[in-house]
Amino acid sequence: MSATLNARSHPTAVSMEPSGSRVVGLLAGSGRFPILFAEAARRQGLSVACVGIKGEAPEVLAELCDSFDVVPVTTPTRIIGAFKRRGARELVMAGKVHKTAMYTPFLFWHAISDPRAVRIWFYGALRRNKKDDTILLTVIDEFAKDGLSFRSALDFCPELLVNHGVLSRRRPSRSELDDIRFGWELAKEMGRLDVGQSVAVKDCAAIAVEAIEGTDRCIERAGQLCRSGGWSLVKVAKPQQDMRFDVPTIGISTIENLHKAGARVLAIEAGKTIVIDQPEVIALADRLGIALVALDGAEVEAPAA
Structure with a gap:
């Protein structure tokens, strides 16, 4: 089953034929974990809609998932939109997103164009602290406003x-x-x-x-x-x-x-x-x-x- 470019999507988006009726969304960072999750989900007959974090997600996910969109971490509106467009309402996180990106020069100017990023970063997490749990729970709450819920990837591959x-x-x-x-x-x-x-x-x-x-x-x-x-x-x-x-x-x-x-x-x-x-x-x-x-x-x- 070969991957084909979807002209209506982001230029780095890839789609394949669905492998099952139930769609699970994969928010992918770096490393082998998102790859192993995608393989496990497809073995279970699930369609995997992957949104890869730009600069982090392995490119091989384009071959393993039914759709593959690459989106900057500073644009949660686009991330949410990609999952909704692919029909994924149930999501998992897998892979590392390096927290040092918080201190990338001009991060504010990258994020300010996305209202959700401003709400998450400058009105949500920043008001308390920048601990991992604070940031990620704020992200989860923001996704929930659009009916997107997160589960543990280990629900699908507990053998890891x-x-x-x-x-x-x-x-x-x-x-x-x-x-x-x-x-x-x-x-x-x-x-x-x-x-x-x-x-x-x-x-x-x-x-x-x-x-x-x-x-x-x-x-x-x-x-x-x-x-x-x-x-x-x-x-x-x-x-x-x-x-x-x-x-x-x-x-x-x-x-x-x-x-x-x-x-x-x-x-x-x-x-x-x-x-x-x-x-x-x-x-x-x-x-x-x-x-x-x-x-x-x-x-x-x-x-x-």
Whole structure:
């Protein structure tokens, strides 16, 4: 089934024959997550109407989705219009939209032409703060005014959530488990404050805390600050995690970056973390000697034996 340009749409819009009667909208950022969601939705016989964030969404989505519109993140009116035009009323978010875009030069002038952007950014989120949850919940509320509701992408592909257990061949040492417990408490507090989800730790000292830069840059910074290596990264869900967006995610690049930065352990939260391409991730962790564990709060927060 080949993709064809739709002359009535945005120049970067692509349409294909519908694959099913039920249409689900995909608001796509970067990475593999939106690709895996689109594949899972089509396996379930759903039509996928994708609106990709310009500069973020993978181009391959044009081949996987029944329609593909590329729209700047600063134009929510166009995003909403694209979903309504495609008949999507039920939406999911998948993929990363880099928050550093907030500080793009002349952002105000890009956004001011869209009344909804002004309402979301300058009268909604800005009045309180620019935390991830504040911004995204404001966006969700704005979409709801047009009858568009968001669901968790994991309702369609729950197999992406990691199960509990030691995933790698190598198990964390006793001192590494101490670091995981220490980092877990810090990461949960950072999540509660909606600052970030990852903390780099060695010898029960915080080396780096994720904020606006994202996990990969946090890992890079930890490697620069801890030249001796042998540190651990703890990545958890927020205590108040809304599974419709910002679910902690790791993939092959996470393991590669950890190895490059000298890390020896990655601890993630079971049942609340997405592992993209899990068999390949585990195989790479084994090859590089990184201990990969998926834990739950009860066991981590319990006193050490």
